[in-house]
Amino acid sequence: MKPTVLKRPVQRALQCFGFCAALSLPALSYANYTCELTNVNPWNNGYQIDVQVTNNGSSAITGWEVTLEFPNGADRTGGWNANFTDSGNRVSASSLSWNGNLSPGSSAYFGIIGNHSGDFIEPICSGSDDVGPTPTPTPTPTPPVTPTPPISPTPNPTTPTPTPPGSTPTPPPPTGAPGVRVDNPFAGVQWYVDPIWSAKASAEPGGDAIAGYSTAVWMDRIGAIEGPSDGDGMGLRDHLNEAVAQGAGLFTFVVYDLPNRDCAALASNGELRISEGGFERYKNEYINEIAQILSDAAYETMRIAAVIEVDSLPNLVTNLNEPDCQEANGPGGYVDGIRYALQELGKIDNVYSYVDIAHSGWLGWSNNFSASVQLIGDAVSNLGNGINDIAGFVSNSANYTPVEEPYLSNPDLQVGGMQVKSADFYEFNPYFEELKFVTDWRNAMIARGLPSNIGMLIDTGRNGWGGSGRPSGVSSSTNINNYVNESRIDRRSHRGNWCNQAGGVGYRPQASPYAGIDAYVWVKPQGESDGISDPNFEIDPNDPAKQHDPMCNPNEPSRYDPSVTTGALDNAPHAGRWYPEAFQVLIENAYPPL
Numbered sequence: 001m002k003p004t005v006l007k008r009p010v011q012r013a014l015q016c017f018g019f020c021a022a023l024s025l026p027a028l029s030y031a032n033y034t035c036e037l038t039n040v041n042p043w044n045n046g047y048q049i050d051v052q053v054t055n056n057g058s059s060a061i062t063g064w065e066v067t068l069e070f071p072n073g074a075d076r077t078g079g080w081n082a083n084f085t086d087s088g089n090r091v092s093a094s095s096l097s098w099n100g101n102l103s104p105g106s107s108a109y110f111g112i113i114g115n116h117s118g119d120f121i122e123p124i125c126s127g128s129d130d131v132g133p134t135p136t137p138t139p140t141p142t143p144p145v146t147p148t149p150p151i152s153p154t155p156n157p158t159t160p161t162p163t164p165p166g167s168t169p170t171p172p173p174p175t176g177a178p179g180v181r182v183d184n185p186f187a188g189v190q191w192y193v194d195p196i197w198s199a200k201a202s203a204e205p206g207g208d209a210i211a212g213y214s215t216a217v218w219m220d221r222i223g224a225i226e227g228p229s230d231g232d233g234m235g236l237r238d239h240l241n242e243a244v245a246q247g248a249g250l251f252t253f254v255v256y257d258l259p260n261r262d263c264a265a266l267a268s269n270g271e272l273r274i275s276e277g278g279f280e281r282y283k284n285e286y287i288n289e290i291a292q293i294l295s296d297a298a299y300e301t302m303r304i305a306a307v308i309e310v311d312s313l314p315n316l317v318t319n320l321n322e323p324d325c326q327e328a329n330g331p332g333g334y335v336d337g338i339r340y341a342l343q344e345l346g347k348i349d350n351v352y353s354y355v356d357i358a359h360s361g362w363l364g365w366s367n368n369f370s371a372s373v374q375l376i377g378d379a380v381s382n383l384g385n386g387i388n389d390i391a392g393f394v395s396n397s398a399n400y401t402p403v404e405e406p407y408l409s410n411p412d413l414q415v416g417g418m419q420v421k422s423a424d425f426y427e428f429n430p431y432f433e434e435l436k437f438v439t440d441w442r443n444a445m446i447a448r449g450l451p452s453n454i455g456m457l458i459d460t461g462r463n464g465w466g467g468s469g470r471p472s473g474v475s476s477s478t479n480i481n482n483y484v485n486e487s488r489i490d491r492r493s494h495r496g497n498w499c500n501q502a503g504g505v506g507y508r509p510q511a512s513p514y515a516g517i518d519a520y521v522w523v524k525p526q527g528e529s530d531g532i533s534d535p536n537f538e539i540d541p542n543d544p545a546k547q548h549d550p551m552c553n554p555n556e557p558s559r560y561d562p563s564v565t566t567g568a569l570d571n572a573p574h575a576g577r578w579y580p581e582a583f584q585v586l587i588e589n590a591y592p593p594l
């Protein structure tokens with residue numbers, strides 16, 4: 001990847017005393033809030049910046065407005081969670097109706113993306129009346145006599161790049177002392193961008209719009225730890241070294257090699273079998289090897305988020321009719337494997353483990369929810385490392401649900417004498433929105449005795465569902481099925497359809513979008529297949545156990561409702577292989593649009 005120069009002003013957070021945004025938001029006359037850049041992520045020609053606005057005063061505020069001043073120009077192309085006004089080198093962001101009310105100590109979060117050419121210099125964030133000395137055509141109101149906020153020095157764009165090519169990169173100062181655990185590892189640091197995925201994304205039409213975001217690195221077989229034997233690719237250590245070189249403070253990877261993997265499907269069957277000593281190999285050749293690399297002192301100032309075994313424990317709740325899952329429910333199976341992984345990773349102070357909980361369209365029914373709380377709750381409890389054992393849970397990678405269903409937020413609403421959740425599409429599952437599901441899950445886990453600082457992650461890589469089919473309002477039909485079908489943003493024919501769906505890129509990765517939610521993350525990288533569509537497939541040499549699952553065949557009925565087809569896209573390669581057609585669909589259907 002072309003090196004990008006990132007320069008940080010010394011002072012990142014400016015206090016905004018008294019006069020902030022007084023002209024446009026009169027209710028703010030006693031406001032006292034700070035504005036901090038929590039994630040600054042530049043890539044070749046683009047950037048993403050996440051911003052946290054915190055009420056540091058002693059009284060509530062009803063709105064905020066901050067300004068980002070870009071020394072080299074902003075060229076903003078998008079943003080979320082704020083109203084934006086662009087003017088010269090400045091981007092002003094003000095609160096929306098739902099995130100302006102901040103009680104003392106609470107925060108709102110927004111983000112922007114844009115383009116840059118040449119060196120990228122991160123902006124200075126300040127209250128709207130307090131922008132530094134650069135003259136712009138926008139008249140800047142003069143604040144009344146007030147305490148002077150600290151002034152950030154203007155960064156000097158000619159400062160040389162800190163890491164000369166070919167030298168050993170100096171680990172960045174950013175993330176805190178070794179061994180000091182933070183509440184939310186995703187907040188306040190730059191996230192690693194996988195250069196291999198990024199290059200593939202960037203080579204696709206429209207791909208530059210997402211190529212600079214962080215996606216998780218999958219350790220999907222023992223061989224992935226070392227990386228390709230011909231050296232053409234990256235193993236775990238290569239990725240970590242690259243993360244250090246990028247100055248990243250956070251690296252996210254996926255632990256994905258349980259014995260009897262993908263026990264209720266065929267597309268991602270793994271290399272290890274319980275009946276062939278798979279548990280011993282999982283411990284010795286897989287988890288121990290990963291743990292040894294992660295323990296290297298070279299990475300101790302970086303936060304490492306581990307997504308633990310996507311699509312595993314939920315199968316022990318709902319798919320015990322499958323012989324492979326029955327076996328996985330016994331000794332040396334999923335629970336033993338995950339407990340071992342958590343125990344070993346929990347010994348490393350800078351590793352934060354998040355256990356997969358599928359998604360609400362799978363575990364949302366009350367019987368599944370309560371059985372999962374018990375099974376998964378037991379699996380992650382009493383592991384011996386105290387709070388290091390588990391940082392939280394992650395959803396929406398093994399299939400996915402929208403974060404919100406904006407036109408169907410009340411499952412109990414009556415339409416034509418029927419509750420919305422009784423529509424065919426929802427099948428009495430009361431959860432339509434992943435945000436509600438993970439919030440309830442977190443509360444249930446805390447009630448069960450897990451630490452109150454656990455956080456949730458939602459994979460928003462594919463659950464955007466924008467594009468021309470996206471409804472723009474609530475249906476006026478009084479027929480319950482029409483009402484739901486015309487109002488829902490989830491455009492699948494069935495919620496169980498998991499293979500290569502025509503979804504869309506969802507919310508961009510960001511820390512702390514809501515209380516209790518550590519981050520929106522992209523775990524499943526866009527453009528990587530869920531499974532091969534052709535029943536007459538050739539074996540994947542990397543993963544000879546991967547097979548064709550009929551759910552990946554566009555011509556087959558859905559396993560979960562034979563009255564509809566699978567909705568899978570055609571011409572798909574094996575799971576994990578690059579699949580340009582799927583990437584294109586996700587870009588076109590992105591929501592928020594790219």
Ligand code: BGC
Pocket residue numbers: 218220267268524525528529530531575576577
């Ligand atoms: C595949 C893995 C792959 C992952 C991410 C899974 O479905 O089985 O091999 O690494 O997706 O694309």
